[in-house]
Amino acid sequence: MEIKVIAFDADDTLWVNEPYFQNTEKKFCSLLEEFLPQHALSRELLKIEIENLPLYGYGIKGYILSMIEAALKVTDNNLTNEAIEKIIGYGKELLNEPIELLDNVEEVLQALQGPYRIVVATKGDLLDQERKLKKSGLSRYFHHIEIMSEKGEDDYLKLIKHLDILPNEFMMIGNSLKSDVIPVLNIGGHAIHVPYHTTWAHEQVEAKLDHENFRHVEHLKEVLGLMPV
Template identity: 55%
Template sequence: MEVNFDNITVIGFDADDTLWVNETYFREAEERFAELLERYETKNKIDQELFKVEMKNLELYGYGIKGFMLSMVECALDLSNNTVPQETISKILHLGKDMISRPVELLDGVEEVLQKLAGHYRLIVLTKGDLLDQERKLKRSGLSKYFHHVEVLSDKKEENYENLLDHLNIAHDKFLMIGNSLKSDILPILNIGAQAVHIPFHTTWVHELVSEEERVNHHLKLNNIVDILKYLKH
């Protein structure tokens, strides 16, 4: 599609699965969780029940590994009728701790892109999740030096973006968002009059999927973050 980013002065980057690998670790943890509970239910049923518990708990815990850990514990208690062994609960907690301690794996081309864009645009991180965990990952990534501002949002809806852009004195028509989620990074941005670039990740959480009716075509979709350099000053 034809795009024109000449008016853009500020670029926002999603973090998880846009700058570094994230969702892959959740899928791996879910596999191990299902193995721990295989005496109680089938893997498919365990996956379904865990997702239900996560959705129920989102308003309480928000997004991130800690809420995921608590939801796994709750799901294990539910599926076992409160008979799951203490050893299994301990293993579930270790699943979460292992996720938190994983080294940050940058996606291909990320640092090259940030290096080239940093001198021409104001770069910011707009992500959701657990504040402490996201701060930790950003520090481990070595990417902090490229960003003027980092914001960990409780959610990524139109209101969240509007409030933040207004707070940072960023005109909507001068803002470009780059992310992997149509639901969180693309649709809300387009709805407030800003621009967006979608770079899909090979694994997407079910909660972040959108229906065909919700899909839009007036945004740029790329296969790799390096391809954005074809459209922006560097």
């Protein structure tokens, strides 16, 4: 492999993210359980989130708006001001959650920082992701930080062009086959899948990948056994 740049996803690859959203969703469903059972409300919220992605993008702010919209729909627009305040409060709690690094993150970044240019390539709200990076204490490891509205093939090609490398000199490491692996393989790059125990439903895909540029590891530290350092 002629890898020059290694890109890391952030949420649920470098630090904990999805469990915080799941805890918030439980509180949201409990708030409205008199109107709809939890499983049905969760499905409705997910549907509205996905419909709103072209408008709001990924991140907590869009999630707050989608929760309010879902609450208005299931209550037939009879949502109280108190309930709206609680939903906004859930969102603010999400924005203020501590950054919990996943196991061996700093060890891996330290080992890879010298031989390779290390970048972050993550989806989400710009302000929120910048805040997370600052709180994480990891910024010093990264040559470049790319906060993307989407992670499709064209988005990765744009990033690769900015980094002034060829696709086969780029490796992406992340927990999502849909966003971090498949589009990178499709453009001729390399990808390592590091699964996380919980993944947002919208990012889940059923795929068995057999590709010469693809690797799967169970833990991030195993990456060091695949890359010359």
